[in-house]
Amino acid sequence: NVTEESSGSSNEVTIVSNEAELQAQPAVGKLSLDQVPSFRFGNVLSKDIYVGTTAQDKQYQVSDGLKITDTRATPGWKLTAKMSKMASTTGKQLSSTAINMTGLPTNVGLSDNGTETPIMTDKISKTWQVAGKLALSANPNIQLAAGDTFSSNITWTLNSAQPAAPAA
Numbered sequence: 001n002v003t004e005e006s007s008g009s010s011n012e013v014t015i016v017s018n019e020a021e022l023q024a025q026p027a028v029g030k031l032s033l034d035q036v037p038s039f040r041f042g043n044v045l046s047k048d049i050y051v052g053t054t055a056q057d058k059q060y061q062v063s064d065g066l067k068i069t070d071t072r073a074t075p076g077w078k079l080t081a082k083m084s085k086m087a088s089t090t091g092k093q094l095s096s097t098a099i100n101m102t103g104l105p106t107n108v109g110l111s112d113n114g115t116e117t118p119i120m121t122d123k124i125s126k127t128w129q130v131a132g133k134l135a136l137s138a139n140p141n142i143q144l145a146a147g148d149t150f151s152s153n154i155t156w157t158l159n160s161a162q163p164a165a166p167a168a
Contacts, residue, residue, distance in 0.1 A: 029071035033079070033158040037064035039099055039132040049094065052138035060134035063103070067127040068158065076161035079119040083112045086152045094150060096137035103130045112152055121161060 041060045053060065070077055086097040097112045105120050 029073060030069065031072060031075075031077055031158065031160055032069045033067075033156060034069055035065050035067040035127070036154070036156045037066055037101075037130045037132060039064065039134070039154075041134045044134070044136075046144050048136060049139050049142065049144060051140070053134065053136045057133065057135070061131055063129055063131045065127055066104070066130050068122075069125045070123070071125065075123045075125075076121075077123075078121045078159050078161050080116045080157045080159075081110055081119050082114055082116045082155050082157075083110050084114055084153045085112050086150045088148045088150050090145075090148070092142060092144075092148065092150075094136065094142070095139050097152065098135040099132045100135060101130050101132050103128050109135075110154070116157070119156075123161075 039062050041062060044060060048057075048060075068077065068079065083097075083099070086094040094112075099110045101108045101110065101119075105122070108117065108119055110117055
């Protein structure tokens with residue numbers, strides 16, 4: 001009951017609800033790996049496959065883009081990559097190959113040993129123009145045939161650098 005002071009009358013008040021309510025909205029923003037570089041080195045001389053090259057050789061250098069978008073309220077991410085053995089369609093493998101990447105915050109060497117390699121950690125959205133230089137170890141015993149094509153798969157992994165929220 002509520003009593004009005006001036007008239008002294010009493011009125012009954014009914015409370016409809018005493019709940020607090022909220023509605024969760026989906027997360028605003030996203031983290032995405034929009035573009036990764038494809039390193040297409042073109043025609044490599046047989047002699048360079050037999051005797052190898054060095055990381056300083058500019059003959060086998062290509063450039064392509066890497067783009068990461070992070071529009072979350074609290075940005076932060078880590079990018080890694082791993083590269084498989086350079087192999088031909090007929091099953092021939094090169095002994096050891098690396099791609100030395102420049103154009104990123106730090107220069108990174110990616111080897112064909114299947115090991116996860118840290119590329120960078122950051123908190124921004126950006127596009128980088130990445131140059132890749134091919135470095136081949138000597139393959140003196142490989143039997144090359146005209147038209148042999150070698151390729152490797154690079155697996156790029158983008159992870160949030162934010163701590164995981166505890167389960168409610």
